[in-house]
Structure formats: C-alpha cells, structure tokens
Amino acid sequence: MHRVFGAILGLICFTSCDKTAVFHEFKSLPDHWQSDSVVVFKIEDLDTLAHYNAFISLRNDNSYAFSNLFLITDMQFPNGKTITDTLEYEMARPDGTWLGSGSGDLKESKLWYKENIQFNEAGTYTFSIKQAMRGNGDVNPIADLEGIRDVGLRIEKTKE
Incomplete structure (x- = not known):
C-alpha cells in the first residue's frame, strides 16, 4: 500500500514539475490501429508570440511486429491551411531491443514532430495522426496494426 501511494505521489510531483509542456494528451487505441482511424487533438489558446517544439508520444507493447513506424500527420491552422507530413520513426534497435x-511489456517513445514552431494565428489548431504501415511490396496500409496502445501529442514551450 505504501509503495502504491509513493508511486502515485512521485508521479504527481514529476508531472507537476514539468513547466515546459503546454499540452500533453494521450488517446488510447483499441486492440489495433486501423488504417482509416485518425487520432485527433485540438489545441486552443497558444501564445502567438512564443516558440514551441511538438512531439508525438507513442506507447507500444511487444505485439508490435516492426522496428519502425510510418505516420501521416496533418497540422491544420485556424484559417484552414493544412500542413501534411509523412514521418518515419525508428522503434527498435537492430538487435530487436x-x-x-x-x-516490462510497455514502452513509451517521445518522437520529434516539429521544432521551433510558432502558432502565429489565434484560434484552434487541429493535429491529426494516422498510421501508414505497409507490408513489404504492399500498396495498401496494414488494415489492423497491432501493438500501438496509445498515441499522444505533446507541445512544449522552448526555453528563450
């Protein structure tokens, strides 16, 4: 009982001391990430003069069968402009670690998304993330990607 209470207290202290994150949210996935399933985050009230770094946070377990991950992201500005990126991330070392x-079974990765960006329009920014994994020689994405448990977005204010 004391260990559980200590772990919870430590987690609260650790997360409350993180003054750089202005947004950090995870969305849980079902048993698999469908190729047509989009994870969406909406962020409002960002300082239009500040600079930020953006990260994609992922939690995967041992059922993830690949050493890399391809994602397609959209960042939509309040005025409707959208920036689309196709990103590849390394998820494992060559030895499979x-x-x-x-x-244990669950690993969390903090992956670079955008560096030193400025949200110079007031309003709501919408971030969309979907998986784009394909088998060797396949044109279509893997319909049901297993092993990715949670997808998150983290926005940090840069140190000036």
Whole structure:
C-alpha cells in the first residue's frame, strides 16, 4: 500500500514539475490501429508570440511486429491551411531491443514532430495522426496494426 501511494505521489510531483509542456494528451487505441482511424487533438489558446517544439508520444507493447513506424500527420491552422507530413520513426534497435522508456511489456517513445514552431494565428489548431504501415511490396496500409496502445501529442514551450 505504501509503495502504491509513493508511486502515485512521485508521479504527481514529476508531472507537476514539468513547466515546459503546454499540452500533453494521450488517446488510447483499441486492440489495433486501423488504417482509416485518425487520432485527433485540438489545441486552443497558444501564445502567438512564443516558440514551441511538438512531439508525438507513442506507447507500444511487444505485439508490435516492426522496428519502425510510418505516420501521416496533418497540422491544420485556424484559417484552414493544412500542413501534411509523412514521418518515419525508428522503434527498435537492430538487435530487436525496443527504444523508448519504461519497463516490462510497455514502452513509451517521445518522437520529434516539429521544432521551433510558432502558432502565429489565434484560434484552434487541429493535429491529426494516422498510421501508414505497409507490408513489404504492399500498396495498401496494414488494415489492423497491432501493438500501438496509445498515441499522444505533446507541445512544449522552448526555453528563450
């Protein structure tokens, strides 16, 4: 009982001391990430003069069968302009050891998305993330990607 209470207290202290994050949210996925399933985050009230770094946070388990991950992201500005990126992330070392932090079956990875960006329009920014993994020689994405448990977005204010 004391260990559980200590772990919860430590987690609260650790997260409350993080003054750089202005947004950090995870969305849980079902048993698999469908190729047509889009994870969406909406952010409002960002300082239009500040600079930020954006990260995609992922939690994967041992059922993830690949050493990399392809994602397609959209960042939609309040005026409707959209920036689309196709991103590839390394998820494991060549020996199969998972990258990221955590122990046991679940690993968490903090992946660079955008560096030193400025949200110079007031209003709501919408971030969309979907998986784009394909088998070797396949044109279509994997319909039901297993092993990715949670997808998150983290926005940090840069140190000026």
